[in-house]
Amino acid sequence: xxxxxxxxxxxxxxxxxxxxxxxxxxxxxxxxxxxxxxxxxxxxxxxxxxxxxxxxxxxxxxxxxxxxxxxxxxxxxxxxxxxxxxx
Amino acid sequence: xxxxxxxxxxxxxxxxxxxxxxxxxxxxxxxxxxxxxxxxxxxxxxxxxxxxxxxxxxxxxxxxxxxxxxxxxxxxxxxxxxxxxxxxxxxxxxxxxxxxxxxxxxxxxxxxxxxxxxxxxxxxxxxxxxxxxxxxxxxxxxxxxxxxxxxxxxxxxxxxxxxxxxxxxxxxxxxxxxxxxxxxxxxxxxxxxxxxxxxxxxxxxxxx
Numbered sequence: 389x390x391x392x393x394x395x396x397x398x399x400x401x402x403x404x405x406x407x408x409x410x411x412x413x414x415x416x417x418x419x420x421x422x423x424x425x426x427x428x429x430x431x432x433x434x435x436x437x438x439x440x441x442x443x444x445x446x447x448x449x450x451x452x453x454x455x456x457x458x459x460x461x462x463x464x465x466x467x468x469x470x471x472x473x474x475x
Numbered sequence: 476x477x478x479x480x481x482x483x484x485x486x487x488x489x490x491x492x493x494x495x496x497x498x499x500x501x502x503x504x505x506x507x508x509x510x511x512x513x514x515x516x517x518x519x520x521x522x523x524x525x526x527x528x529x530x531x532x533x534x535x536x537x538x539x540x541x542x543x544x545x546x547x548x549x550x551x552x553x554x555x556x557x558x559x560x561x562x563x564x565x566x567x568x569x570x571x572x573x574x575x576x577x578x579x580x581x582x583x584x585x586x587x588x589x590x591x592x593x594x595x596x597x598x599x600x601x602x603x604x605x606x607x608x609x610x611x612x613x614x615x616x617x618x619x620x621x622x623x624x625x626x627x628x629x630x631x632x633x634x635x636x637x638x639x640x641x642x643x644x645x646x647x648x649x650x651x652x653x654x655x656x657x658x659x660x661x662x663x664x665x666x667x668x669x670x671x672x673x674x675x676x677x678x679x680x681x682x683x
Contacts (some may be wrong), residue, residue, distance in 0.1 A: 404528070404586075405527045405528050405586070406527065407513075426524075430585050430589055431586075433585035433586075434586050437582050441582055
């Protein structure tokens, strides 16, 4: 899980062009939107693309979005659960 | 009734060099064109993280506008609705359209898609400064200074705007040029009259 969380932080910085932020600056449980990293709705779409490109996961239910993308840890948990389901 | 309007500031960015009010203020010939914008952003210690998310055209226009309005522009004199933006270029958003099209081959990029219109640069500047006045983006083969003079004067002389940021913002491949002008009714010590001839002269600053 730690490795996945670390990879996700690097991928988020690259995918979202967060050039003023280092991956290690992002807390595992820091909210990604609004009061946390301050991501916006376009960033949310980019995170969906990230899941699809890097982990071959299609977020089929839009209602899941806020829960999945709450923090880096919730993203990692979602990916892990999805991979376990498909293995 | 038509009255004189004035260019109270100008900023030209081209050939990895930035000119403010006719004087070179930054130069980085070693940088590749896109990196030059980041180099300038850091040099002037600008703080607007969204800059990094913008496409080339918006970065160029936003940067030129920041430098244009630094030192001299008194935003508090105007209501948000009194400040407008009129820009133009010859290739619209083609640079980003091409890059977006490349992503469509796999997974389309939402972050690129939102920049596939030329007037997004106006939105970026307006959001950053809270400007809510009339705005327009025109596409013409060359910088049509006669048209810009007439259009902007129409807005200012009819009191639709009290101040207007106008000019040219173009990026395609590695070719780029921004030439922005702050047009106001008020005359200052460094004002030049807002005419097509003066726009042309400043636009081609590197040619002397």
